[in-house]
Amino acid sequence: MQSIVQIRQTPALIGLDTTAGKLSITQPKADLQITTTPGELKIQQFEAEMTIDQSAARAAYTGGTYREMSERIYSGVEQLWLQGIAKRMEQGERMANFHKPGNTIAEVYGGDWQKVPFPEIRGPASVDNVRIEVKPVPPQMEYRKAEVHIEAKENKPEISYSPASVEVYLRQKPSLSFIPPELDVQL
Incomplete structure (x- = not known):
């Protein structure tokens, strides 16, 4: 009979636990400051210039x-x-x-x-003895256009980074065992 020695081996097992890295980028909106100066329209209307000449009528009434x-x-x-x-x-x-x-x-x-x-x-009597002259005075207009001022301030991006991690550990130790055969020894 032959004797056979059994060898049992358990391999070493290595465990790896990883966590993924995280990259977060956020950028707040820009700060806008808008100021508006409204337009302005000024109109000045003057009274018309009126001239009444009654000298011919006065000449007809009193001689002038x-x-x-x-x-x-x-x-x-x-x-x-x-x-x-x-x-x-x-x-x-x-x-x-x-x-x-x-x-x-x-x-x-x-x-x-x-x-x-x-x-x-006396001067001659007539319906045209009183002369009325009306001169309209054009209005004065001033216009100032509206202005818009925009001031923008950008905000820098906010970056946060969590690096990835790797944890290496031994899950199972390697082992080697020898199992001898059973011997039937009778004495």
């Missing part, structure tokens, strides 16, 4: 200024003087023809006793 009255009297007297000369010329011609009927001294000079009217010192 002293100078205007004097000018009308002077031009009126000049006309009366010219009319008087023309009348005397006509009377002289009639007297030269005294032999014709109707040219007697009484008939030629008989109507001279009436008073000659004084020249008109």
